[in-house]
Amino acid sequence: EAGVTQFPSHSVIEKGQTVTLRCDPISGHDNLYWYRRVMGKEIKFLLHFVKESKQDESGMPNNRFLAERTGGTYSTLKVQPAELEDSGVYFCASSQDGLLNSPLHFGNGTRLTVT
Amino acid sequence: AQSVTQLGSHVSVSEGALVLLRCNYSSSVPPYLFWYVQYPNQGLQLLLKYTSAATLVKGINGFEAEFKKSETSFHLTKPSAHMSDAAEYFCAALPYNTDKLIFGTGTRLQVFP
Numbered sequence: 001e002a003g004v005t006q007f008p009s010h011s012v013i014e015k016g017q018t019v020t021l022r023c024d025p026i027s028g029h030d031n032l033y034w035y036r037r038v039m040g041k042e043i044k045f046l047l048h049f050v051k052e053s054k055q056d057e058s059g060m061p062n063n064r065f066l067a068e069r070t071g072g073t074y075s076t077l078k079v080q081p082a083e084l085e086d087s088g089v090y091f092c093a094s095s096q097d098g099l100l101n102s103p104l105h106f107g108n109g110t111r112l113t114v115t
Numbered sequence: 116a117q118s119v120t121q122l123g124s125h126v127s128v129s130e131g132a133l134v135l136l137r138c139n140y141s142s143s144v145p146p147y148l149f150w151y152v153q154y155p156n157q158g159l160q161l162l163l164k165y166t167s168a169a170t171l172v173k174g175i176n177g178f179e180a181e182f183k184k185s186e187t188s189f190h191l192t193k194p195s196a197h198m199s200d201a202a203e204y205f206c207a208a209l210p211y212n213t214d215k216l217i218f219g220t221g222t223r224l225q226v227f228p
Contacts, residue, residue, distance in 0.1 A: 042219055056215060099214050103161050
């Protein structure tokens, strides 16, 4: 079974540019989550999809961030325009059911550097 | 609001020594609790979880954690460290009625021969 895949693995962009991160969850997993870790700090929740619907987007920092999950399969997270404080590692994770009933599988993350 | 505190951003032990990684949660109602491990260039993997059954939880790779309500703690231990245990460890809490994990800042474990 293929795991959660994220790409790119690294992205370096200039302030003001746009970046789109992609996540392919494990096939059949309805729940998809985005988390972010800013350097040296805790991993923070961004949002949660159930199929194609946003279940909880309370962690999205501001309206420069847009997440989509068309068709309930892969998801994209777009940052436009990027700011310096957006640098960090963006993790995607998926689970079949809720977090108590099934394990959460993480991707390897996308390291975003905004210069 | 719920928070998770991991004391010690770096812990170093000798191979064969006891591993103790500390985690405290802040909540009047104990949440569900998890430990994750991240090896270099990999995603996070679940080590173990506490879901209000047994207070002593056994996980993979010989790790275990004990839930202590009186101390609001969920410390991770392993009797004998192995070189392959070198990684970053994250404690996380899942408050009731949410599907949103709250992580600590992580503890990087180094194991010396």
